[in-house]
Amino acid sequence: MSTPPPRKAATFDWTTAFIAVLVLVSGTTVYLRDGWPRVLEILGHDFLLFVGIMPSLLAGCLLAAFVALLLPRETVRRWIGAESGITGIFIGAAAGVILPGGPFTIYPVAATLAVMGADIGAIVAFITSWSLLGYSRALVWELPFFGVHFVGWRILLSLPLPILAGLMVRPLANLLAKRFR
């Protein structure tokens, strides 16, 4: 990423610590239940999986870094901000797919859009499509674990969801606005 956030600077956060404890506990349980041979068997399998992950992980990291540097973020911002209606929802959804980066880049952009008066449907479509279809997470995290078949189908099935969320949030927002007026 071009602008690394301070929070991600630490290599070992509580998430990693939490799952490390989980691994220790489950690993110990397997050892106590089935003994060393089973532990080593699982470790061997995991090691192969880990080695297989490396090429796509490296490619995913490089891809995200290139797009972050090359994509004119201002332009994207203008597109979603200026448009509204169903077009805005579609543009928001598309931008969520394209725009690289983690929550620390997405939410500030979304918040800016909201302040600029962008349509709530477009904003929700944007966040939803980033969550469900964002390629950085899919490439770096999901693909290595689940494989191409599962991830491909999950993404295909998720394609209409950002549009749906964008369409559904508008009546919801109107309802709320009326209630509290």
Next chain:
Amino acid sequence: MTIFVIGFLWLLVAVLAAVAARQGRSVLKGAIKGGLVEFMRLIPRIAIGVLGSGFIAEIMPEKWVATWLGPESGLAGIAIATLAGGLTPGGPMIGFAVGIAALKAGAASPQVVAYSTAWALFALHRALLYEIPLMPARIVWLRMTASVPLPFIAAYMAMLVGKP
């Protein structure tokens, strides 16, 4: 199939590298450096996640997973998976490690699709750490309310298609 996707990935990397190189050596260098730093930073986390998925799958009570999330679990299974996905603490490492562990332990794929989708949409950790501090509260709650049906829709479509 996997090999094609990885090949395509690297092709994309090469194309973007060429575009970056046209903009100047420093752009190319900066991007490669950024990507490598991210890669090195992720390696230990991925290693722990992979280990986690192996051991957690091994001790997951298969009978429960099969009953609660298996092919016969239907709507209730999807609801449980959705709830579990939303309440899963932590980042993608935990979300995906638990998802793949459940799949290995006998959960059906529509239920796991519901889990992943719910995790992506509602993950408690991301909401608390980033979304709620960074976004207007009204938008956060509206987005979450509008998103409630989405894991169910994804899971039902997965059932209809019979995939993944």
